[in-house]
Amino acid sequence: MGYRLGVDVGGTFTDLLLIDETSGQTFRDKVPSTPNDPSQAVINGARGLCERQAITSSEIDLFLHGTTVATNAVLEKKIARVGLVVTEGHRHIMQIARSLVPGGLAAWIIWPKPEPMAPLECTIEAPERMDAKGETVRELDKNVMRARLEKLKSEENIEALTICLMNSYVSGAHEQAVAEICAEVFPDIPVSMSSDILPEMQEYERALTTVANSAVRPTVARYIGNLERELVDWGTTAKLNLLRSDGGLMSAEKSSNAPVNLLMSGPAGGVAGAVWVAINAGIGNVLTLDMGGTSTDVALIENGSARLQRETSVGDLNVRASSIDVKTVGAGGGSIAFVPELTKALRVGPESAGAVPGPVAYDKGGELPTVTDANVVLGYLPESLLGGSFKLDREGAQKAVQTIADALGIGLMEAAAGIVDIVNENMFGALRLVSVQQGYDPRDFALMGFGGAGPLHANAMGKLMNSWPVIIPPSPGVLCAYGDATTRQRVETQRSFNEQVQNTTDADLSAYLDRLGTQVKAELEAEGVEPEAIELLYDVDMRYAGQAFEIPLSVTPDSLSIENIITRFDTEHERLFTFNLDETPHEIVNVRAVALGKASDVAPPQLAKGDGDPGQAKLRDHQLFMDGKTQDAVIYERAKLDAGDIIPGPAIVTEMDSTTLVHSGCEALVDDNGNLMINRAASNPEGAN
Known part of the structure; x- marks a missing residue:
């Protein structure tokens, strides 16, 4: 047995987790993402992590990867030009679409209908027809079909091709016959058949899903091909698997052919990791809060299983593919705070400073105040991140947040607290979507905070949702990579x-x-x-x-x-x-x-039993601004905490990949697996501050 390496690419950081399959020992790292070429951060991070642990590339058996390549391609409209083959008489299927219009009353007045991924000029008709029982009504005229494909090739520079014929969910024989002609006319272009991607009734949904698959297929295939070559150059024979939107693993080959199943790959990793943590902690019902640099993803785990949905939504695109029911809101550590000239009301997000230039506190050229800067000003973040290797510019953060204070005519601390309150309310709304709106009472659920910024805000979200305990797992900043590394094919x-x-x-x-x-x-x-x-x-x-x-x-x-x-x-x-x-x-x-496939045998960590006093983990006394006033707090080092230690709030718990904030009136108990279980303090049962 060797090692399995889980890698999750986020908007700001790329998370890595290396697991010894024999001992269960884990090694983690967090490196800045490289938006222009995500594979660069993946490979460089993997190399660095293995070199520091004196592990050779040949010892890596599995390379398990959650990626946002397909998601970003859709959101940024960097998709392939898709040709579409439909049954004769159905050429306008993508333009007619469905009559459903998102939004409330009269949304149709202002709703701009999205441009179809397969343009009308790139859509041709196949002279064929099959009935609802899979029996041929009209044989495919191969000569006419070939001529129409040749004409499409000469007039349109398409990069991918979709075949979606009437009733092909019953029998794909006609689609296969068309695909054979396509392979001759377009030998270098990927072809997706609806009978392979989504063999279900409802022609428009089947067409849209298959067209979306074609639209991202060249980009995803190129990324996976580059990554596989980089792995070979590194000297590893590790099998590459990518995380599906539903939390399972899929081979690199299947990922290249059916990338529509990867559209929610990134958020699924965190939920998969949360399921693993919750099961080992003996808690079946959990609301998850995955807060990163750009956005926050929330989901619901019921009886140890993530809630799945039959549709995947990314931006305006809504396809028929299984995915974990994740709601995303533009609220992250990099979300930019601003005061519009017209309303003079504080707003936060959805625009983000991202990885480059990032928050002002990162000292990488950022100038606009962000949520991270507000947390720095309030004293919720210590002077450095990533184990001391990432220094924060507190003075720069104060200057940035001061611009908000000046615009609102209030003090610096009040402005910073306002930024944090608003981003918390945005996440509160998203959590209600996956709980209350689905008929669940959030009081019946614990809340788990992870991601780079999740542990900073989780205690506040627990108070808003009345969901207890608030769970902060070990290595919360790389839990998405943990999910990638521990889930099943x-x-x-x-x-x-x-x-x-x-x-x-x-x-x-x-x-x-x-x-x-x-x-x-x-x-x-x-x-x-x-x-x-x-x-x-x-x-x-x-x-x-x-x-x-x-x-x-x-x-x-x-x-x-x-x-x-x-x-x-x-x-x-x-x-x-x-x-x-x-x-x-x-x-x-x-x-x-x-x-x-077989579940991972990775066992959770087991901490030594302590006496309940976290004094051995104390780094220093500290002051922070909370509940409208400056309060005394203590900063603890998480790696030195023992099972049974109780941390009274207000307090800050630091570790390599994240920072946890324990509010006043609350306390955190360290369980046997190293989870921080935050509850109201015994002296504060109703949550009063």
Whole structure:
């Protein structure tokens, strides 16, 4: 057994975690990201971390990577020019789209409809037709198809090609025939077929998802190819796997071919790591707060599993691909504070100083006040980060925040506190979206803060949400990399079932699921996973007949019961929407099979038992501004804390990759695994300050 290396690329920092697969010992690092070429920070960080631990590249067995390459390509509109092949008569499918308009009443007045990823001039028709049962109504005219593809090639400089034909979710035979002609006409262009990417009914969703896959495919394939070459040059034979949006791992080859499954790869790493921490801590229900330099991602973990959704949203793009239900808000350490001339009201974000130039306190040329600068001014951040290697410019931060104070006509500390309060309220709104809006009571959940800035704000969020305890895991700044390194390989496939429950039986549904399970299990075995280590999971999408949306439910074939699925659906429908349609028949729309590889054997750290006094970890006395006044506090070094130590607030706990703030009226208990469990102090049960 060797080592597994987890790497997560963020907007400001790239996180690395090296795990000894024999002893479970971990080594971590955090290096500035390189936005122009993310692979540079990945490889340089990996080299540096291994060299410091005297580990050779040949000892790395697995290279596990969470990436935002696909996400950034969509957000920054740096996508390929996509050609689209559709069934004759359906050329305007991307332009017609759906009638749904986001926003409240009259949003249509101001909502600019996004430009389709596949332009109309790049869309051609295939002379063919297949019916809803997969039977050919009109044979594909290959000669006409070839001529139309040749014309597309001569008139449009396309970089990727999508094939989405009518009813191909039932049979992909016609799509395969078109793909063979495309390979001859466009030998150097990647071709994506909807029957491979999303074999489900609903033509527009299937087309949009496959077009999105094509749009990011050249960029992702180029990045993965460069990374694989860099790894070879480094001298490692480690197998490269990338984190899917649903928290599973996918091989480099599959990632290059189906990058639409990577759109939420970055946020999924943190949630995967949070699941691992929560399970080991014996806590099943957790709200996660992953605050980085640019944005904050929040999610909900119920009974030890992250809540999944059947759609992935990035900016204006909303595709049909499984992902962890993560909500993102433009609130990060680098979020810029400003006072508009018109309203004279303090605003924070969503614009961010990013990694370059970064907050003023980073002394890299930043001039605009940010959340990080406000935390520095308030005394919540010590003089340096990353174990002392990253010095902070406190005087520069004070000058930057003073511009906000002057604009508002208030004091420096009040302005800094206002910046922090507003960014906390922004994150509070996002947490309500994944809890209250989904029918969950946040008081039934703990709250876990991680990311570079999450531990600074987690205690405040726990007070706002009334979610206790507030958990700060070990190495919170690199928890996303921990998630990458400890999650499991995952293969998923789906098919449309489309039957009302009275027209099918338990045996029919079970046989259908078994066929899908055999398929995904074979795919995972082909990637080198031992058959006995594979776990199969199944999902069924159910709705009331006539509805336009479905609710996914997990099922097990060995105890499958349609009656039980109906009962669970009604319960979930009432929780989400407060009513059921008792007289309306139920319909099974889609089914999915998921194959999971072997879980990581990495055990959580075990701390030596202390006497409850954190004195041995005390660095120095400190002063900070909290609750409207300057207060005495203590700064502790986390690496020197023992299990059972109790840290009364206000206090600051520093470590290499993050800083934790414990509020006054609260206290942090160090558990056996090294987690900081923040609760209201015994003398402050109602949270009064």
